[in-house]
Amino acid sequence: MTSSFAPLDPPAGDGPSSKKRVAYFYDSDVGNYAYVAGHPMKPHRIRLAHSLIMNYGTYNKMEIYRAKPATRHEMTQFHTDEYIDFLQKVTPDNMDSFSKEQGKYNVGDDCPVFDGLFEFCGISAGGSMEGAARLNRGKCDIAINWAGGLHHAKKSEASGFCYVNDIVLGIIELLRFKKRVLYIDIDVHHGDGVEEAFYTTDRVMTVSFHKYGEYFPGTGELRDIGVGQGKNYAVNFPLRDGIDDVTYKSIFEPVIKAVMDYYQPEAVVLQCGGDSLSGDRLGCFNLSMRGHANCVSYVKSFNLPTLVLGGGGYTMRNVARTWAYETGVLVGQELDRILPFNEYYEYYGPDYELDVRASNMENANSRDYLEKIKTQVIENLKKTAHAPSVQLTEVPRTTLAGTTDEDDDILDDEDEDMNKDVRTTKRRWDQRVTRDDELDESEDEEESKANGVVAAKEGPKRRNVSAGPDVEMGSPSPVPEAGSSKVPEPEPTEQLEVEMEKAPETAPVEKSSAAVESSSTDVTMADAPTEAVEPETKTEPGTTAEE
Ligand code: V1D
Numbered sequence: 001m002t003s004s005f006a007p008l009d010p011p012a013g014d015g016p017s018s019k020k021r022v023a024y025f026y027d028s029d030v031g032n033y034a035y036v037a038g039h040p041m042k043p044h045r046i047r048l049a050h051s052l053i054m055n056y057g058t059y060n061k062m063e064i065y066r067a068k069p070a071t072r073h074e075m076t077q078f079h080t081d082e083y084i085d086f087l088q089k090v091t092p093d094n095m096d097s098f099s100k101e102q103g104k105y106n107v108g109d110d111c112p113v114f115d116g117l118f119e120f121c122g123i124s125a126g127g128s129m130e131g132a133a134r135l136n137r138g139k140c141d142i143a144i145n146w147a148g149g150l151h152h153a154k155k156s157e158a159s160g161f162c163y164v165n166d167i168v169l170g171i172i173e174l175l176r177f178k179k180r181v182l183y184i185d186i187d188v189h190h191g192d193g194v195e196e197a198f199y200t201t202d203r204v205m206t207v208s209f210h211k212y213g214e215y216f217p218g219t220g221e222l223r224d225i226g227v228g229q230g231k232n233y234a235v236n237f238p239l240r241d242g243i244d245d246v247t248y249k250s251i252f253e254p255v256i257k258a259v260m261d262y263y264q265p266e267a268v269v270l271q272c273g274g275d276s277l278s279g280d281r282l283g284c285f286n287l288s289m290r291g292h293a294n295c296v297s298y299v300k301s302f303n304l305p306t307l308v309l310g311g312g313g314y315t316m317r318n319v320a321r322t323w324a325y326e327t328g329v330l331v332g333q334e335l336d337r338i339l340p341f342n343e344y345y346e347y348y349g350p351d352y353e354l355d356v357r358a359s360n361m362e363n364a365n366s367r368d369y370l371e372k373i374k375t376q377v378i379e380n381l382k383k384t385a386h387a388p389s390v391q392l393t394e395v396p397r398t399t400l401a402g403t404t405d406e407d408d409d410i411l412d413d414e415d416e417d418m419n420k421d422v423r424t425t426k427r428r429w430d431q432r433v434t435r436d437d438e439l440d441e442s443e444d445e446e447e448s449k450a451n452g453v454v455a456a457k458e459g460p461k462r463r464n465v466s467a468g469p470d471v472e473m474g475s476p477s478p479v480p481e482a483g484s485s486k487v488p489e490p491e492p493t494e495q496l497e498v499e500m501e502k503a504p505e506t507a508p509v510e511k512s513s514a515a516v517e518s519s520s521t522d523v524t525m526a527d528a529p530t531e532a533v534e535p536e537t538k539t540e541p542g543t544t545a546e547e
């Protein structure tokens with residue numbers, strides 16, 4: 001027997017402050033990339049979610065953008081040059097000549113080489129970086145990138161289906177303007193790549209809720225709390241199988257409330273991995289869609305600039321339902337329980353309803369266990385005592401990519417001119433030749449063929465292509481050393497010093513003229529909906545109407 005709806009209160013946040021300016025990043029190419037046959041990670045799920053979002057009319061309540069794919073140069077703000085060069089060079093056809101590198105960079109079964117791998121990474125990272133840049137400039141309150149959230153990627157290693165860590169890159173972008181950034185991870189797997197990147201700094205607090213115990217990636221114990229300056233700024237909540245909506249809420253809300261009180265972040269990054277949902281192909285939790293979305297709603301209620309990202313999630317129809325619903329939560333739209341007709345309607349049978357329901361599986365997390373972990377986590381947070389005294393008195397003139405913000409403005413203008421044709425029209429949509437069917441996920445019936453894997457696409461010009469002074473991680477820049485691995489634990493000695501050039505000491509960060517301009521191309525209809533809904537086009541100056 002399956003329970004219907006978990007007894008959660010309706011999502012909070014119906015007050016006046018709940019209306020947010022939401023920027024949504026979607027690249028209509030993303031669903032065409034496919035890992036290898038039989039692999040559980042399917043970028044096609046992002047297209048399913050997008051189709052629901054369009055057909056529910058949610059696009060009306062947010063700005064839709066297609067980000068410029070992140071460049072090699074941008075990716076190396078975190079990753080090593082050699083690793084990114086490898087990702088850029090390797091293809092299924094030449095991979096045999098890279099056997100040594102495949103071992104070195106952990107490319108193989110979990111992280112296979114597939115057609116368009118580098119472009120896929122660029123799309124994922126581009127959305128998160130531009131989302132962060134828009135938040136930095138105060139251009140939106142919430143940025144969404146369901147193609148992001150790839151939390152396992154390391155500085156020079158792929159891991160757990162992740163190659164380029166868009167989250168770390170997005171946080172690095174946020175750190176240009178925000179003193180403290182909070183990262184929250186509700187994927188069923190531990191957010192190890194992000195934790196590791198910021199393990200030694202207090203500029204980022206990482207908080208991960210995850211299954212722990214004989215489960216990938218094997219990290220994320222309660223006692224892993226960060227080192228040096230970062231001690232107590234990594235938070236881990238290890239969980240057992242079968243956690244349900246009510247018990248998840250009973251730990252998530254008090255922990256996040258304590259984090260907000262003690263850490264006082266200036267921006268939040270929320271990884272919404274959908275593998276913590278009930279019935280996930282790889283997961284082992286028992287959250288309903290509403291239980292999962294309660295985390296989104298709760299984080300939103302703090303009214304902080306927030307970057308919302310995807311992550312894992314392997315039962316595609318449930319991931320799509322949940323991310324569509326969560327997009328609704330973020331824009332303040334309640335979605336009908338009956339799914340709108342859409343081009344992937346057959347995925348949602350036999351009920352064709354929105355809800356992902358919890359099952360009757362056993363919850364191996366006793367109240368007592370959860371209470372003990374929660375108490376310890378909150379005790380650790382108290383040790384941070386005060387928000388760290390990072391003095392962000394000056395705003396860097398250069399972007400992390402090395403260009404000035406004025407350069408970016410100019411490139412933005414050029415981009416707007418150069419990309420007038422990026423919008424997909426309904427006619428083009430109708431002319432699509434690839435089919436995206438993949439109904440039986442457990443069978444995984446050669447979906448890559450059906451998905452029509454795309455060849456590498458020449459990306460449009462991006463804001464940071466000019467040669468400029470690199471802002472080195474660990475140099476006197478506003479960012480902490482990312483990618484540092486866990487090291488033996490010294491006691492904190494001194495606060496992180498932030499030295500930057502030229503901006504006046506009292507400059508209000510978000511209004512600074514040095515604010516980075518995003519080079520997003522506005523995409524009014526990245527994918528047009530089916531006949532059922534005809535969206536109003538939202539245009540910004542410089543964009544064109546449909547063909
Ligand atoms: F089942 C599979 C079929 C084909 C290829 C891989 C898998 C698979 C399932 N689970 N791989 C895993 C996990 N890997 C291992 C290692 C293999 N070693 C011998 C151990 O257990 C990886 C699970 C990755 C989860 C990724 C994620 O959900 O956290 C995610 N979040 O954002 C993006 C991905």
Ligand code: CA
Nearest residue numbers: 185187209210
């Ligand atoms: Ca997690």
